[in-house]
Amino acid sequence: MIFRDRAEAGRALADRLAADLGDRADPLVLALPRGGLPVAEPVARRLGGELDIVVAxxxxxxxxxxxxxxxxxxxxxxxxxxxxxxxxxxxxxxxxxxxxxxxxxxxxxxxxxRGDRPPPRPAGRTVLVIDDGLATGVTAHAALRWVRGHAPARLILAAPVCAPQARDALAGEADAVVCLSAPDPFHAVGRWYEDFDQLTDADVGNFIMC
CATH class of the missing domain: 3.30.1310 (Ybab; Chain: A;)
Structure with a gap:
């Protein structure tokens, strides 16, 4: 499975998560910036969730x-x-x-x-941590540990494409790990996107202020 770009991947991921959680699940959707934001935005919109970031x-x-x-x-x-x-x-x-x-x-x-905004408050909520892909999964691991320390009701890691080893290694850190595709061999996240342009700090601000 090769995605045209992160937005297409996000829409496909949103379809999968809506089937699992319901269209208006109202989760806290935490993107790993920078690349996770264009994936997380259509997920938050589809599920009626609050979009924020967890910085790793x-x-x-x-x-x-x-x-x-x-x-x-x-x-x-x-x-x-x-x-x-x-x-x-x-x-x-x-x-x-x-x-x-x-x-x-x-x-x-x-x-x-984030500026003067407070950090997200995961306590008691269904929280989705989203990235554009998991290669080693090491940054997602740190993000999950941080969120788990703030007592979410349910914690889900989701990405369009994952290395099988990263997906399996992170299974114990989240209540569920959702990957649309887990190719083996994996090589790199960018291989599975036709357009994998790098985002800037300004792009992050544009997503958060929308």
């Missing part, structure tokens, strides 16, 4: 920032992937400098994206 940052291996060994979300603690740490040949202490830099960037993005 990948902790990359030293010298290989694209390879995630962990992640942080909002004001939560870091979450590490033991297998990726082992593969990269580093320890949690060994990425302390990367963690500090990513924590600083996370705070900058929260200020930029």
């Amino acid at each position: 940052r990948k902790i990359g291996a030293p010298g290989r920032p694209e390879f995630g060994v962990g992640a942080i979300a909002e004001d939560g603690p870091p979450v590490y992937d033991p297998d990726n740490l082992l593969w990269a040949g580093v320890t949690e202490d060994g990425v302390a400098g990367v963690l500090a830099a990513e924590r600083q960037e996370l705070r900058r993005r929260i200020r930029l994206y």
